[in-house]
Amino acid sequence: MENKEIKNHDAETQYTSSLQQHVAFFDRNKDGKIYPSETYNGFRALGFTRPISIFASIFIHLGLSYKTLDSPIPSLLFPIYIKNINRGRHPNDSGIYDNEDKFTHHKLDELFKEFAKTFPDRISLDEMNEMRKSFYKGQTISGRLASKVEWQFAHNLLKDDNGYVSKEHIKRIFDGSIFYYIEEEHKRKISEDGSTVS
Numbered sequence: 261m262e263n264k265e266i267k268n269h270d271a272e273t274q275y276t277s278s279l280q281q282h283v284a285f286f287d288r289n290k291d292g293k294i295y296p297s298e299t300y301n302g303f304r305a306l307g308f309t310r311p312i313s314i315f316a317s318i319f320i321h322l323g324l325s326y327k328t329l330d331s332p333i334p335s336l337l338f339p340i341y342i343k344n345i346n347r348g349r350h351p352n353d354s355g356i357y358d359n360e361d362k363f364t365h366h367k368l369d370e371l372f373k374e375f376a377k378t379f380p381d382r383i384s385l386d387e388m389n390e391m392r393k394s395f396y397k398g399q400t401i402s403g404r405l406a407s408k409v410e411w412q413f414a415h416n417l418l419k420d421d422n423g424y425v426s427k428e429h430i431k432r433i434f435d436g437s438i439f440y441y442i443e444e445e446h447k448r449k450i451s452e453d454g455s456t457v458s
Contacts (some may be wrong), residue, residue: 284365299340302439381426
């Protein structure tokens with residue numbers, strides 16, 4: 261992915277935290293809840309294949325839906341309530357969101373200073389994996405798996421032609437603004453090429 265200038269998307273001002281803004285892109289009908297079909301459509305809008313989008317939808321909603329519900333009774337529709345998304349944070353997250361779920365610039369700066377060894381403003385997959393492993397705080401398999409999947413998706417989505425992900429793009433994925441940019445780029449490519457990924 262080219263390191264072009266990315267503008268903030270201002271359509272999600274109803275959400276007060278960076279973490280809420282991070283997931284709001286997938287609320288395709290803007291009702292405050294994300295259903296599996298919306299997650300699938302969101303991943304397709306970002307250019308992912310159908311199998312990957314199906315996997316992401318199942319994995320994400322099985323892991324997050326119940327944690328974010330207002331009721332102790334599970335829902336067979338597996339919605340994710342954006343207002344309660346903070347309940348879905350796992351012990352092995354990056355620490356880039358603070359206790360109020362706001363993005364913290366200094367934490368990202370610290371991580372890049374420690375792990376971006378080839379270039380100060382870009383990170384490779386190997387460096388990203390080393391960074392991810394540094395987040396492990398417990399022996400929970402589910403938390404480690406969630407962390408691995410999250411960062412693998414991020415790398416696949418944001419990498420440039422040489423396999424590096426820029427610091428700016430990682431910053432923008434934490435507040436969700438990059439998703440809107442990538443969606444528009446994907447639409448542009450489809451209109452130019454007349455084809456889409458399957």
